[in-house]
Amino acid sequence: MDMIVSDAILASISRTIATAADGLDALAACLEDEVALRSSFVDAVELVASRSGRVVVAGIGKSGHIGRKIAATLASTGTSAYFVHPTEASHGDLGMITAQDLVILLSWSGETVELGNMLTYAKRFNVPVISVTSNPDSIIARNSTVAIVLPKVPEACPHGLAPTTSAMLQLAVGDALAMALLERRGFSAQDFKTFHPGGKLGSQLLLAHELAHSGEAVPLLPIGSPMSEAVIQMSSKGFGVVGVVGSDGDLVGVITDGDLRRHMSENLLLLTVETVMSHAPRVITCGMLASAAMEMMQSQKITVLFLIDDLRRPSGILHVHDLLRAGVA
Template sequence: MNMIIRDAVLASITRTIATAADGISTLAACLSNDSALASSLINAVELVASRTGRVVVAGVGKSGHIGRKIAATLASTGTSSYFVHPTEASHGDLGMITGQDLLVLLSWSGETVELSNMLSYAKRFNVPIISITSNIDSVIARNSLIAITLPKVLEACPHGLAPTASAMLQLMIGDCLAIALLERRGFSAQDFKTFHPGGKLGSQLLLAHELAHAAEAVPLLPTGSPMGEAIIQMSSKGFGVVGVISVSGNLVGVITDGDLRRHMSDNFLLLTVDAVMSHRPRVIGGDMLASAALEIMQAQKITVLFLVDQQNRPTGILHIHDLLRAGVA
């Protein structure tokens, strides 16, 4: 590729990104406190949250592709949702929509003919409609309980035909709804994990206690124990550390390889664990994300963390190798 063609391609890419950014900026500017767009979005969140059924998303062409992604995002963040293609809806799939559901219809013009049967069905069975269009006076917007009207923006396509920036605005509105609903419902990382058990995301949502070693595998000794026993515990349990617990069972210290080196002397074996241990061990709760535990290990340059309960009693031990094997890194 010669430099002239390369520069032209780069200029096109840069222009497309700038056009998209301008579209998002325009959308953000429309969300002033008392704007109609802000009110419609807030009302849409409240309507979805109040329904007992599912969110049924529909659209045609590029709006349909965006609609599929919106439905998937809603479903994965705690709002039961699915996509119905308008053509399939006209051939029986309307039966999938119940009176407890609500419709989200996407059409940039608001005049998409293929959505007319879904519109009529919703009116007949009192299924509320949220529309996402750019024309408040369109058929779909006028027949919606809530009409989310997007600003008309410049497309990156030089002919102004291929949906680019406009599709991004539709997608952004879907994300806004999904995240607002997620936060309104208090949807947690553990809830998120329920819908994402597989792959890299699933491993990053594992909790520390799910990968930790517990019970007899945890190297622990009571205060006052001789260092000879500590060395045996460190070697036999294979973690290179031993935790020291008080009479009440609280973790009060930890002994690592580094502690051994610092206290090595001729009378080393005559010492007790109290004299050698570090008094402020780094600990985590079992409900911490495993990925967060890994960040702590990397930041502190350590390979092991003790898990403790709310009374600071040890419940397990987590090694960095456990995290790497699970694919958390």
């Protein structure tokens, strides 16, 4: 490719990214300096949190595409939401909106004609409206319960026409509302897992006990057992380790291949497990994320972890191969 053409392409890409970054910086600065904008964000979060119904998101054109993403983000983080196309709403889908719901309207100009029927319907049936616009004097902003007014930033388009920076700011607002609601509700990683059971994200949200072996599969011996039994357990159970439990059933030690090598002698099999075991074994709790268990294994260069309950009693065993098979990495 011609060097001049390549330079022009890269210059265009750089301008677009810089313009988008400037737009986000402008939004952050307004949020820092303008009391009205801060209040509108707080009011919007509180309003959504107070409703018993769902959040209905609507927009036309590029705002519609952003609206679909905002609805999806809200739904996946604990706030029931869905997108309604304004044109379809005018042809019957207004019936999807109930008095318990809340409507979020996206319109950079605040004068989008296609949103008019949804706004009228919401006003008629007392459905709260949150608008995201750059024009505080627009019809939509003036008729909203809460109007989030964004700074008027230049588009990355050289003609100032294609929605680029403006769409990014709308998306940022949607993400900000979703995250604020997530934190306000105390939405946990376990809650997140409920809505994301599939794919790479689902595997990262698996809990350690869901992948662990339990019952008779766990290699355990009581204190006082001979090492001959430990070697049998290590070989037959296939984990290369054996856990040692005390009189109360708590895990007091672990014997690994390394412990065998360190104590290798002709009398090894005559020793008792407590003379060979490593004290203070590395363990995890049942509620730990599988991804956290993987990180622990990698950082400490180990391949097996025992799971314990609140009383330090072993309830399972997890091998790195179990994590890899489940796609946790």
